[in-house]
Amino acid sequence: MMTDEVEKVTDDDESQQRPASRRKDPEPRQRSGGGWRFVLLGVALLVAASGSFAWWQTSGDEDRKTAETRDAVLLQARQDIATMNTLDYRKVDAGVKAWGAVTTGTLRDQLTQVSKEDRQLLAEQKKISTGRVVDASVVDLDASSATVIAAVEVTVQDAAKPDSEPTVKRNRFSADIVKVGGRWRIETLQQVAVSLS
Amino acid sequence: MRIVRRGWPVALAAVLLVVGLLGWYMSIDLQRSEAADNGAVVDSKTTAQVQASVSQALGRVLTYDYQDPASTEAAADELLAGAARTEYDTLFASLQERAPGQKLMLSAQVQAIGVKELHGSTARLLVFLDQSSRRAKDDESSVSAAQLAVTAKKVGGVWKITQLKPL
Incomplete structure (x- = not known):
């Protein structure tokens, strides 16, 4: 629409100028040559308008936003689920603090209220657990909550028996994730148990 | 001027x-961007379709009754393709050897399933599968929890499993 108008203006401009230039203008070539500038301007206006529109449309695309949210949730959840399966007996306080940082709600309350005695117990067990998310997928998603499933490998090294081989366990987890204060946090984390019907 | x-x-x-x-x-x-190219979850209709198809396919293909191996084999013909098909044939052959003697029955059920990637007619999934096996001969039974990385392709309107990798 806009461009049509611009081009029309340019045409009018030329048609009015040409007869006039024959009569009066001392530099006819330069004068009539001015038209291409307006054609260029018209084309540039078209490019600018369409480019801005395309940018605006793409950046406002809901599907694209959802896709980005999905990837952000998954990335965060993978890290956080690994954190939840990690604890070093030498750094129990730091480990518990890390759990608190990636969780929210009741789960967070439970984890941060781990008593001194329990912490002592964890330290005395002399275990180093390291969680690794082997694979994960978003199952459900909206703007502020998501469900993620994750296949987790937990390696446990028993420091009381330094010569022993670490044991490796495979676990299946399902996590409900919610966005709190601009960060995705784990609200519930459950093992997916076998239940054949 | x-x-x-x-x-x-x-x-x-x-x-x-x-x-x-x-x-x-x-x-x-x-x-x-990679995110926008991936239709998983975003394209909720296709995502649900793939999840349902793969769940059903795994259930049928990994359920086996020594008295009726033909129906499992038929399901495999229908729902598996590519590398998954080749691997399954090996598995099925060894199963056929021991199953009648042990009176073996297997069943499988998908417990949780998520589509990780969806590009056109190809999907990658993470599946939590519950499996049980029962040997009628000595009345032994066991259950196990499996985690599978599955690739599915839509061929002729049907989602077929082309890759099946235990994690």
Whole structure:
């Protein structure tokens, strides 16, 4: 629409100028040559308008936003689920603090209220657990909550028996994730148990 | 003065061209991003379709009754393709050898399933599978929890499993 108008203006401009230039203008070539500038301007206006529109449309695309949210949730959840399966007996306080940082709600309350005695117990067990998310997928998603499933490998090294081989366990987890204060946090984390019907 | 007066359309055109090309570039760049290219979860209809198809397929293909191996084999013919098919044939052959003697029965049920990637007619999934086996001969039974990375392709309107990798 806009461009049509611009081009029309340019045409009018030329048609009015040409007869006039024959009569009066001392530099006819330069004068009539001015038209291409307006054609260029018209084309540039078209490019600018369409480019801005395309940018605006793409950046406002809901599907694209959802896709980005999905990837952000998954990335965060993978890290956080690994954190939840990690604890070093030498750094129990730091480990518990890390759990608190990636969780929210009741789960967070439970984890941060781990008593001194329990912490002592964890330290005395002399275990180093390291969680690794082997694979994960978003199952459900909206703007502020998501469900993620994750296949987790937990390696446990028993420091009381330094010569022993670490044991490796495979676990299946399902996590409900919610966005709190601009960060995705784990609200519930459950093992997916076998239940054949 | 004259140059300035005559030059302004060109200068303005240059600015507009830069703005327009930047807009197109950003738009294409955003569309080409990996996130936008992946329809998993975003395309909720297809995601649900793939989940349902793969769940059903795994259930049928990994359920086996020594008295009726033919129906499992038929399911495999129908729902498996590519590498998954080849691997399954090996598995099925060894199963056929021991099953009648042990009176073996297997069943499988999908417990949780998520689509990780969805590009056109190819999907990658993470599946939590519950499996049980029962040997009627000595009345032994066991259950196990499996985690599978599955690739599915839509062939002729049907989602077929082309890759099946235990994690």
